[in-house]
Amino acid sequence: MRIIVTLKSEKTLFQKTLLEKYYSAMNSYIYNILSKNETLKELHDEKRFKGFCFGSIHPISDGKIIEGKEYKLIISTPVPKIAETVFFGMKEGNELCLINSGEASFKICNVMINNFSLKKNDYLETLSIITLTQSVENKIKSLDV
DSSP, rough: EEEEEEESSSOEEEHHHHHHHHHHHHHHHHHHHTTTTTTTTTTGGGSSSSEEEEEBBBBBBTEOOOTOOEEEEEEEEEEHHHHHHHHHHHHOOEEEEEEEEGGGEEEEEEEEEEEOOTTTTTTOOSSOOOOOEEEEETEEEEOOO
16 A cells, blocks of 8 residues: 655755754654554564665655645555554644754644555566565564565
């Protein structure tokens, strides 16, 4: 499942400034949402697969995030409970402040879930490494492909 979040920048800033703290700030933001769910509140402290990931805010051009422009953020998870909690925790109109008191602030314009599954003859094309796994005896094992 993919949670696609449309954000509107409330300030202009350089991409480099955002990226200095973006990943830890976004991680904290998501864990804060998850902590409000009784079954997920301890997820951060557990030493296991966390169940979600997210990418960079995009599209950014000329190395700047422009005030008033819309950007996208994609959060991925195979865990329906995480998707549901994050989806309902990111309310439209709320501010998403990622760096020091508003230095990188965004308004949440839209949140939607895109659920898809691959079919037998589908293929993925990516520059990133993809690790395929399966659950064997309650442990995650890599598949040799």
